[in-house]
Amino acid sequence: MNFIEDWKRKKEQAGQRDRELVKKLKRKKGKQLDEAADGVHEQVFKDIDCLECASCCTSIPPIVNKTDAVRISKKLGMKTVEFEKEYLVVDEDGDTVMNVSPCPFLQTDNACLIYEIRPKACRQFPHTDNMDFSKNMKLHVMNATICPGVFHILRRLESVV
8 A cells, every 4th residue: 555645545534533533532641642653653654755755845834943043054054144034934823934835955856955954843743753742632633634644643543542
């Protein structure tokens, strides 16, 4: 089975189902849920190659914190102020984010030009591993429409509730 193609076919119809599932999952103990999700995350991402998808990079501008901006601008040989002016904007939520989608550092082969120094938000996406699942419950329904990994993690966690 191609997990990305399966996700593309089913993601639009899964919204209500995912909202109900997340409500049920919220009733689980945080650590217990995090452990289950962490294991499922590992299984799912053995079957998904993010370079085949890159939906996150093409659809949601990541938050870029000050530390990220300093690190990236230094690596690019720019002053932080120049980097911020060229690449960042403050969004309607007050977050500093990349100013365009797809990400300006996404290459044609879906690789990231700044992968080793990418923003913290990119490193943490999709927020389903490292014992963070229960802390990000509100994000999972939306992220399931952006990331095939989240979609399939939620499908597998249905058996937990």
